[in-house]
Amino acid sequence: MQPKSEARYLNRATPPHISTLIAATALGAMSMNVFLPTLPQMAAYFDVDYAVMQRSVTLYLMVNAILQLGIGPISDRYGRRPVLLGSFVLFCLATLGCILAPTAEIFLAFRMAQAVVVAGLVLGRAVVRDMVPGPEAAAMIGYVTMGMALVPMIGPVIGGILGETFGWQANFVLLLATGIAVLALTWADLGETAQRSSGGFMAQVRAYPELLTSRRFWGYCGATAFASGAFFAFLGGAPYVGSEIYGLSPSAVGFYFGAPALGYFVGNFAAARLSVRLGINRMILYGTLISTAGLSIPALLELAGMGSATLFFGSITLVGLGNGMTLPNGTSGMLSVRPHLAGSASGLGGAVMLAGGAGLADLAGNMLTGSPTPMPLVAIMLTSSALSVLAILYTIRRERAVAGI
Template sequence: MKSRTGSRFLDRTTPPNIFTLILLAGVSALSMNIFLPSLPSMAAYFETDYAVMQLSVAVYLAVNAVLQVLIGPISDKLGRRPVILGGMAIFLVATLGCILAPNAALFLTFRMMQAAVVVAMVLSRAVVRDMVPADQAASMIGYVTMGMTVVPMLGPVLGGALDQIFGWQASFWVLFAAGLVILVMAWADLGETKQSSGLSLGRQFHEYPELLRSPRFWGYSMACALSSGAFFAYLGGAPFVATEIFGMSPSKMGLYFGAPAVGYFLGNFLSGRYSVRFGINPMVMAGCSVAASGVALSLLMFPLGVGSAETFFGLLSLVGVGNGLTIPNATAGALSVRPHLAGTASGLSGAMMIGGGAGLSALAGALLGPGSGPFPLLWLMLATSLGGVVVILLVIHRENRLGL
C-alpha cells in the first residue's frame, strides 16, 4: 500500500517514522567501517597477514551484493517488515560469532553472515518509495542517508578509540548493542508499507528482465555504482595508506578516515534540499563531477610536493560530497523506472553498486604495496569516478534525443 497517511512513532500499524529508517540505514553503514582502524591489530590477534583481514571488507561486500539480488523480490512478495526483522536477527547472531571466533577463517565466515544487515539499508529506501512519489523519494532518501551518515562518520573515530583502549572486539560489541536496540525499535515502529505482489517467489524473480531491459534502469544504476566505486576502493586501500604511508595510529586514522563521510553528509543535505527543484539528472551529473574533481586534486598534490595526510583525506571528502549528491538521486531514478518493482529495483541496483564495490575494495588492497605510495588507489578512484560522469551523460543524451 502506498500510504500517504502520517506515521505515528512506535505504532506498527502505520508507516515507519523517518528516524527509524535513518537508524536502520545507519547500522548497515556502521557495520561496514567501524572496525577498519582495527585491521592491523586484528591481523596480529589472529596471527595472519593484513591482506587476509582486509578480506573482511571484500567478502562482506560480495555477500552483501548477492543478498541484495534476493532481498528485493522477497520483500516485494512477503513485505518489508518481516524481511527487515529477520535480517537484523541474523546480523546479531553473526556479530556474536565475530567476537567469539577463535581464528581468522571463522571470523571471516561470521563476517559474511553479518552482511544480512543489508536488508536495513536496501529496504529503508524501498519503504520510502512505497510511501511517496519519485521526486519526493529522491528528497526523502537524501534526508535518510544524510542522517545515517552521522553514524558511519563517527564510526571509524569510535572504532579507533575503542581498539586502542579495549581491543578490536569492542567495536563488534558496539555493533551488537546498536543492532539489538534498532531491532526492538523496528519491531515497535515499522508498519508494513508494501502489500503482497500476489506473485510466487519464482514469478517475482522472473520480473528481473523487465528491469534489465530498461536503459534508464541501467544508466542510473551504473552511474550510482561507478560514482560510489571510488568510495569502496577507498575503504579497501585507505587503511593501508594511513598506516603504512602516513604512519598513523588506529585512533588518528579513525579521525581522518571519516573525512569522506563528512562530505557525504553535506552532499545528502544538498540532495534533500534541491533534488525536487533541479531534478534527478542534474544532481547526479553534479555529484559524479564533484567526486572526480576531488580525486583528481588529491592525485595532483603528490607530484607537486604538497601531498600529506591532510591533503589526501581532506580532498577525498569531495568524493563524499559527490556520492551524497549522486546516490539518493540515482537510486530514486532506478526505483522509479518500474514503481511496482521498487523493492526488486532497490535490491538489483544496490547489488550492482555493492558487487562492484567488493571487487574495487579487493583490487585497491592488492594494488597497494611497499613503495607504491597512494597512487594506485587514487588512479583507481579517478577511473571509476570519471566512469560515472560518462554514464550519466549518456542517460541525459538519450532522454534529450527521445524527448523524455
C-alpha cells in the first residue's frame, strides 16, 4: 500500500492520477447508456419486441449488483490493480461478443457479461478511500464522478448519431475501442493502493456482518440507493416517455438524456468544493432535498395539464444536481464506517444500489406501457427520492444519539 506516495503519471509504482480513475469509472457509465437511443433499431434488427431489448438495461444492472458483492472482497484480498485489469480484459471480450451476436438472446448474454466493467466504479471509489480519508475522500470522489458525468451527458447524443449513421453496432465498436484504451491506461498508471489482507476470500466475506450490523452503514446505503433509484427509474422509463408520449426521434431522446447528467456534473462540482466545509451529512441532506423538490415540478405540471418534453426533461436536471451532491458523500460515508473494509463496503453498497435500481427501472417500464402521460414514472421517482431524505435524516439522528448530543 502506498497511500502517502506522490502520484506520478504513467508510473505503476505510485498511486494513480485522478484522470485514470475518471476513465475507469466513466467506462462503466458509457457502457450503461451510450446505446439507449438505438434500442428500437436493435429490436428491429433482431426482430423482437422493444421490451426484450429493454432488458439489456435491467439485466445489466442486476449482474452489476451481483458482481459488486464479490469484487470488493476480492480486491481487498488480492489488490485493486489485478482485479481492475482483469475486468477490463473481460469487458472488451464481452463487447466483441455483443457486436457479433446473431440473435437477441446471445446479445443479452454478452450484454450481461459486459457488467464486469462495474469493477471500475467500485474500485475507483475504493482507491480514492485508500489514498485519502473522510471528507477529503468525498471531495476527491466528487471530482472523479464530476468527470465521469460528462460521459452520460454526451454519450447518448453520440450513440444516437452513430446509430442513425452506421447502425447500432457502431456504439459497441466505440465501447470496444474505449475499453482497450482504458485497459492500456490502467496498466500503465495504476499502482497498487490496497493493503492486502492476510485472510482468504471467505475471510473477507465473513467480515460482511461488520457492515450488515452497522446502522450508519445502512443509513448511508439507503440514502444513496433511494437517491440513485430515481435516476435508474428514469433510465428505464425515459426512452418510452420521449419516443411514445412526446414523439421524439432517437437523436432527440439522446439529447434530452443529457439533462440529468448536466445537473450531476454541477452537483459533483459542489460536492468537491463544499464537502470538507459542510460535512458529509449536510451535503447528502441538501442533495436529497433538491432532488425531491425537483421531481415535484413535473408532477405539478402534469396535473395542471402543462406537461411537455422540455419541461419534463428540464426538471430532471435538478435530480441530477441533487444526486451529484448526494452520491459522492453517501459513498464516502459508507466507506468510512469500516475503513479496513473499504472495498467490501463499496461493493455491498453498490450491489444494494444497483439491485434496487434494476427493480425500479423494470417497474417504470412496465407501469408506463400504455400510459398517455409520464406520471407513473414521475410517481416512482418522487417516492424513491423522498425515501432518500428519510434515510439521511435517520442517519443524522443515529449519529447524534451515539455521540450523546
